[in-house]
Amino acid sequence: MSKASHTECTSEMLPVRDALDIISGKWKLLILISISSGNSRFREIERSIPKITSKVLAKELKDLEENELIERTVYDDIPVVIKYTITPYAKTLQPVIQALSDWGKNHRKKILGR
Amino acid sequence: MSKASHTECTSEMLPVRDALDIISGKWKLLILISISSGNSRFREIERSIPKITSKVLAKELKDLEENELIERTVYDDIPVVIKYTITPYAKTLQPVIQALSDWGKNHRKKILGR
DNA sequence: TTTTTCGCTTACCTTTTGGTAACTGCTATA
């Protein structure tokens, strides 16, 4: 008989994988933070996130919209105005952002201080 | 004068960015979950994570070790045995993993059910 | 009239990430 084995943990990994599929990457959470902070127009968001380019921003906004985390609204003024807002569903990500933010703060202290 | 402006939020983004730099990517959290679940040897970890390859696992383990999230210990038995364990510091990531897991579970429900 | 702003898109390129398969020296098991 083979000795080869391991502890099963796919059920613990599955939900984490699901979450990562949607919010991982360099930009998505930063974009949500920017919009939550009051930026709603394309150029505003772009200017608020250091180093992001319009190409990447456009693509990430599409992804976020597809996952119902933001909404894109067109106002037919002259000229037309486009605004991005976060959805109520995106607000359920708050604990994730908070946990990452807390850990990041602590990590920076650990790396720099002491 | 230019009207171009935006709401500043770099201070909110910085810690999240720091955290993402270290734990983002497809595999790192899954590896931590696997080791936390009781897997400690290379092949065990490999078998416990669907689709991971030994090449990728070896690289990710190195990254995690560099960031002091896991420890690699060599036991000089014959044959030599190598074990990976999570550090106390890695345990500070628990709230992050929990938040992601909770959100992932809920998201799956949202997508599938209703 | 010229410049700037808006919300993007396009073409091209580099970097990062991941996948395949074979292979290593050693030991243990059948």
Add this chain to the structure above:
DNA sequence: TATAGCAGTTACCAAAAGGTAAGCGAAAAA
């Protein structure tokens, strides 16, 4: 003796993510 397991490494390649720079038509500001 042949095979399988251990902990990886190596060479090669494909895909995904990201960066660079330019440009579009319309309108507003200088």
